[in-house]
Amino acid sequence: MEDDNISDTDRALGFTIPARHARGRIVRLGPVLDTILAAHAYPPAIEALLAEALTLAALIGSTLKDAGGQLTLQAQTDGGVVKLLVCDYKGGELRGYVDFDAERLAAGPEQPSLFALFGAGYLAITFDQAATRERYQGIVPLDGDTLAQAAQNYFVQSEQIPTLVKLGIARRADGSHVAGGLFLQHLPEGEEGRERLHTRLDHPEWEHVAILGGTMGIDELADPVLSLETLIWRLFNEEDEVRLLSEVAMTRGCRCSPEYIAQVLGKFPVEEQRAMAGDDGMITVDCAFCAQKFPVAVTNVVL
Structure with missing residues (x-):
C-alpha cells in the first residue's frame, strides 16, 4: 500500500524486459514543471501544451547514453495558433517555451485540438551527441490528436522502431502541476537494437508489450503518490525479468546568464x-x- 506522504516527482527511470526485447522509460515532473511554467504565465491551453512537450522531451532525452548529449524537440506551425514550440533536454536539465498568437487563441475553443494549435505543422526531433559531435534530426508531420501520437509517428517513420508513448498531465487543487510519461520501444535484436531496415513492426513480442503499456492510465502517470517503480511493477509484474536502469534527476536548466x-x-x-x-x-x-x-x-x- 502506498504512503500518501510520498511524492515521487522530477525523475526518470529506465528499464528493460529482456525476454520481450523491449526497453522503456517512465518519467514524472512536478516542481520542475511548475518552475518552468511559472516564468511564462501562459493561458491554460498553451500551458498544457508546454507541459506535455516538456514531459516528452524528458522521456526521450533521458534515453541518451551520452551524458553531454542534447535532445531538442521543435514543433512549428503552418497556419495554426502556435508559431513555434521548443523544448530541450541536456543531462537532466529541461527548458522550453511557446510562441503563439494570443488573439487567435482567445477567439478559439477553450481546449483547442492539436490541428487548431499547429495546422499542418511538423515535429522535428534533433539528437546532438557531445562525444562524437554528431547530429541527427528527424522531421514528421504533426499527425494525430496529441503530441504523444506525433512522437510515435516520428519513431515509426524516421527510425522504423515500434514505439508507444503515453503522456498524462494533471493540475492539482493547489494550482500545481504533475505530469507523467511512459515510453516503450521494441528492439528485436536485444537491448542495443538492430539495423532499422530489419526491424519488424508487427512482432508478437512487441504486441504483448504494447498492449500492457496501453493499460497504463493517465491518472496513474500523473499521480505523485505512486512511485515510478510501482508503475513499472503494475505493468510488467508477470514478466520473467524486468531490469531497472539508473535513474535521472530532472531540473530546470535554462543556460542563460x-x-x-x-x-x-x-x-x-x-x-x-x-x-x-x-x-x-x-x-x-x-x-x-x-x-x-x-x-x-x-x-x-x-x-
Missing part, C-alpha cells in the same frame, strides 16, 4: 555589437526560455 550571454555576444564583430546596443551602450538580450532580460554593456563583451 550574464556571463554566458557576454561570451556569445563577444563572438560578433565590434561594429555589430555597437549596432545592437541602445543609446545607453547596453545590449539587452531576451531569453525566451526563462522570460528574463539580460542587459550587457558593450564594453563587457568586446574581446
Whole structure:
C-alpha cells in the first residue's frame, strides 16, 4: 500500500524486459514543471501544451547514453495558433517555451485540438551527441490528436522502431502541476537494437508489450503518490525479468546568464555589437526560455 506522504516527482527511470526485447522509460515532473511554467504565465491551453512537450522531451532525452548529449524537440506551425514550440533536454536539465498568437487563441475553443494549435505543422526531433559531435534530426508531420501520437509517428517513420508513448498531465487543487510519461520501444535484436531496415513492426513480442503499456492510465502517470517503480511493477509484474536502469534527476536548466550571454555576444564583430546596443551602450538580450532580460554593456563583451 502506498504512503500518501510520498511524492515521487522530477525523475526518470529506465528499464528493460529482456525476454520481450523491449526497453522503456517512465518519467514524472512536478516542481520542475511548475518552475518552468511559472516564468511564462501562459493561458491554460498553451500551458498544457508546454507541459506535455516538456514531459516528452524528458522521456526521450533521458534515453541518451551520452551524458553531454542534447535532445531538442521543435514543433512549428503552418497556419495554426502556435508559431513555434521548443523544448530541450541536456543531462537532466529541461527548458522550453511557446510562441503563439494570443488573439487567435482567445477567439478559439477553450481546449483547442492539436490541428487548431499547429495546422499542418511538423515535429522535428534533433539528437546532438557531445562525444562524437554528431547530429541527427528527424522531421514528421504533426499527425494525430496529441503530441504523444506525433512522437510515435516520428519513431515509426524516421527510425522504423515500434514505439508507444503515453503522456498524462494533471493540475492539482493547489494550482500545481504533475505530469507523467511512459515510453516503450521494441528492439528485436536485444537491448542495443538492430539495423532499422530489419526491424519488424508487427512482432508478437512487441504486441504483448504494447498492449500492457496501453493499460497504463493517465491518472496513474500523473499521480505523485505512486512511485515510478510501482508503475513499472503494475505493468510488467508477470514478466520473467524486468531490469531497472539508473535513474535521472530532472531540473530546470535554462543556460542563460550574464556571463554566458557576454561570451556569445563577444563572438560578433565590434561594429555589430555597437549596432545592437541602445543609446545607453547596453545590449539587452531576451531569453525566451526563462522570460528574463539580460542587459550587457558593450564594453563587457568586446574581446
